[in-house]
Amino acid sequence: xxxxxxxxxxxxENPKKLRExxxxxxxxxxxxxxxxxxxxxxxxxxxxxxxxxxxEIVGQLPEGxxxxxxxxxxxxxxxxxxxxxxxxxGLYLYCAAETLGASRDELxxxxxxxxxxYSSIFNYPTLTWADMxxxxxxxxxxxxxxxxxxxxxxYGPYARxxxxxxxxxxxxxxxxxxxxxxxxxxTLEQKRMAQDxxxxxxxxxxxxxxxxxxxxxxxxxxxxxxIKINTNDELRQKFxxxxxxxxxxxxLTIPDExxxxxxxxxxxxxxxxxxxxxxxVINGNGPCNVERLNARKKAWxxxxxxxxxxxxxxxxxxxxxxxxx
Amino acid sequence: xxxxxxxxxxxxxHFGDNALILGHRLSEWCGxxxxxxxxxxxxxxxxxxxxxxxxxxxxxxxxEGHNRTADDLAMHRxxxxxxxxxxxxxxxxxxxxxxxxxYLFDAWHxxxxxxxxxxxxxxxxxxxxxxxxxxxxxxxxxxxxxxxxGDGTIESRKRMQSALELLFPxxxxxxTSDSVEQQMVKEGVLxxxxxxxxxxxxxxxxxxxxxxxxxxNIQFSQKGGKxxxxxxxxxxxxxxxxxxxxxxxxxxxx
Numbered sequence: 001x002x003x004x005x006x007x008x009x010x011x012x013e014n015p016k017k018l019r020e021x022x023x024x025x026x027x028x029x030x031x032x033x034x035x036x037x038x039x040x041x042x043x044x045x046x047x048x049x050x051x052x053x054x055x056e057i058v059g060q061l062p063e064g065x066x067x068x069x070x071x072x073x074x075x076x077x078x079x080x081x082x083x084x085x086x087x088x089x090g091l092y093l094y095c096a097a098e099t100l101g102a103s104r105d106e107l108x109x110x111x112x113x114x115x116x117x118y119s120s121i122f123n124y125p126t127l128t129w130a131d132m133x134x135x136x137x138x139x140x141x142x143x144x145x146x147x148x149x150x151x152x153x154x155y156g157p158y159a160r161x162x163x164x165x166x167x168x169x170x171x172x173x174x175x176x177x178x179x180x181x182x183x184x185x186x187t188l189e190q191k192r193m194a195q196d197x198x199x200x201x202x203x204x205x206x207x208x209x210x211x212x213x214x215x216x217x218x219x220x221x222x223x224x225x226x227i228k229i230n231t232n233d234e235l236r237q238k239f240x241x242x243x244x245x246x247x248x249x250x251x252l253t254i255p256d257e258x259x260x261x262x263x264x265x266x267x268x269x270x271x272x273x274x275x276x277x278x279x280x281v282i283n284g285n286g287p288c289n290v291e292r293l294n295a296r297k298k299a300w301x302x303x304x305x306x307x308x309x310x311x312x313x314x315x316x317x318x319x320x321x322x323x324x325x
Numbered sequence: 326x327x328x329x330x331x332x333x334x335x336x337x338x339h340f341g342d343n344a345l346i347l348g349h350r351l352s353e354w355c356g357x358x359x360x361x362x363x364x365x366x367x368x369x370x371x372x373x374x375x376x377x378x379x380x381x382x383x384x385x386x387x388x389e390g391h392n393r394t395a396d397d398l399a400m401h402r403x404x405x406x407x408x409x410x411x412x413x414x415x416x417x418x419x420x421x422x423x424x425x426x427x428y429l430f431d432a433w434h435x436x437x438x439x440x441x442x443x444x445x446x447x448x449x450x451x452x453x454x455x456x457x458x459x460x461x462x463x464x465x466x467x468x469x470x471x472x473x474x475g476d477g478t479i480e481s482r483k484r485m486q487s488a489l490e491l492l493f494p495x496x497x498x499x500x501t502s503d504s505v506e507q508q509m510v511k512e513g514v515l516x517x518x519x520x521x522x523x524x525x526x527x528x529x530x531x532x533x534x535x536x537x538x539x540x541x542n543i544q545f546s547q548k549g550g551k552x553x554x555x556x557x558x559x560x561x562x563x564x565x566x567x568x569x570x571x572x573x574x575x576x577x578x579x
Contacts, residue, residue: 060356060364067352071570071579072396073345073382076352077375083355084368091361129570129579179579187577295357303359306420306474309481313473 002055002119002143003048004210005282006228008218013038025226030156033099041225045155046100047116048227050107053093054118056086057111058292062126063135071129078175079132085168092164096157112297120278121208123286124200130183130193131201136176138198138205138243144169145239146209149229158227177246184250191251198247199255203273204281209236211275240268326389332508334389335408336515338398339505339551341381342409345399347430348374349563350417359420366466370427373459380452400571404553404560411550412495414560418488421474421481425488428471431464432528433499436521445513468532475536482537489533490541497546499525 018038024031031037063083070076094104110116121139126132147169150162183194209232213219222228240259247254258271280286326334351371358364382395393401412430417423438460441453474481500522509515533540549555571579 057356057361064356067355068349068566069570071400071574071577073375073379073399074396075579077372077379080352080355080368080372080375084365084372087356087361087364087368091365094361182579186579187574189574190577299357299359302357303363303420305478305480305484306359306363309474309477310470311477312481313477316476 002059002146002208003051004117004119004208006044006048006051006218006222008040008044008221008225022224025154025224029154030159031154032156040221041227042100044222044225045158045227046097046102046107048222049093049097049100049158050102050110051117051119053090053097053107054111054116055122056090056093058118058122058296060086061292061295062122062124062288063132065126066129066132069129070132075132075179082136082172082175085172089161089165089168092161096155096161099157108300112293112300114284114293117282119208120281120286121204123281123288123292124204125288127200128193128197130180130190130197133176133179133183133194134197134201136172136174137180137246138176138201139208140169140173140176141243142205142208142239144173145235145242146230152226152229154226180250180252184252194250195252198252202255203277206236206239206270206273207275207278207281209233209239211278237267240270244268329508329512330388330390332505333514334385335505336509337381337385337388338406339408341378341385341395341398342407343413343430343434344374344381345378346407346409346560346563347413347427348372348378349567350413350415351423351427353417354423363420367423370463370466373456373463377452377456377459380456384448384452396571400568404556404564406553407550407556407560407564408553409550409560410495410498411547411557412492412498414550414557414563415492415495416559418491419484421484422488422491424467424470424474425485425492427463428467428532429492429496429529431460431467432525432532433496433521434460435464436524437518440516440518440521443516449514471532471538472536475533475538485536486538489538493541494543494545494547498548498551501546501548501551503552 017036021031021036021038021041031041060083063079063086067076067080067083070079094107097107098104107116111118121142126135144166147162147166151159151166153159153162180194183190186194211232213232219228219231223231244254244259256271258269260269261267262269281289284290348371351367351374354364354367355371356364358367378399379395382398386393386395386398410430412426415422415426435457438453438457441449442457444450444453471485475485476482502518506515506518510517530540547557550557550560
């Protein structure tokens, strides 16, 4: 997902307070910024929300790659608006993380120096226009799968940010599918682009949900705190079950020879992604990790004089106003 | 096409191409701006301009009546057919150059669109009324940033002064009249722009004074974009990127 391998922080605090906190969560109450919360809850949430925010920001890059080359004016406008939405999602999420006491600059610095991660999916290249369709259809589709339940997460500002984000993401997914329909029903070359994009993005999309977490203590704690609602495997299965009929409708072939409907379990059996590739990508060795991070570092470094200049101006203006008063 | 149609078509392309090419340039920033808020704001401006380009080019295609759509005009014309100002095709450079280019353009865009709201052509009035609201917002924003960065740190002032010196030679083209424009004024499509130059300089002088920037003392101006006679080398590269996909697969429907 946009937040992968989130390590839950262990909490050593007053057992009574912890029990009361857990009881509020179990009762479905929302935790708000000024409420007491265990340090582990706070730290885990900061990590999860900022990883999601970083993913939105880095996620601008693979799609931004096609804005100037979009094939029609309408497609260009839709794509630009979509990528702009991602930046907006980043902004809400950083704000949600700030309510937990983290600063945006500090979180950004942690992204740039590698102490914080972003979703593995954005380390894959976008090579043809069909990738804009596939990213909307599969990547946003997978993101929604995780984010819809997070609208019910226990932390109020996060849940509310997620409500707005989900509305926009579902629009993004529809526009992605719309591109795929045109491609899959288009010329031979367009069909080829569509199939090629599916071939490249299928397993990376499955990896978005993260490795199986059935044995993970971290997941258990996050689920008790309702900052993780479903297991990775549940969501991955749901994603496959939803996506296979869509691919059939498009006349595209999912690149998995073992993909088969399991009548007994009422779900699809499918091949697990190559987890060694996932760990390579997460550890910085994916096809675009270096480029993506360098692009963010360059934007930040090149923008320093702008941020400093505007800040200096505000300070001058404020001091002038104060003097006049 | 009649003489009227042909002049009217070129006139509409001028407005459509300014918005399209500048919108394209701004969209290159997506994901790379100095802050998240700026990223969103630049994309917003690009979106407004792209929307404006669709309207003008859509009208141009109706006027031409050759079954060419706005997309055909954007994707299948060559450099010499484009009628945008040279300023709009200049590279983004650093953020200071981008925002200076934007300000110099916005300060022309607002009064010109305002003039078009009293055109005798109803379809022009409709587009101008919609887009001038956006352009006013662009102007207010680009002006504020030019002032903020001009009157910011030593470095930001230095960069803004260089940006102004680099881009100012492209401003003169805004005030050159040609046979197309003269005909439009004669026909009442465009109201007289005699005062445009004066009010433009009042606007920018005031801003640059607050921004502690000095207007370069130059007498020449670069031109050839508006008439299409001589664009800069940059436009070909923009078109190369913008039009490639549509041209490579002409039978495809996207």
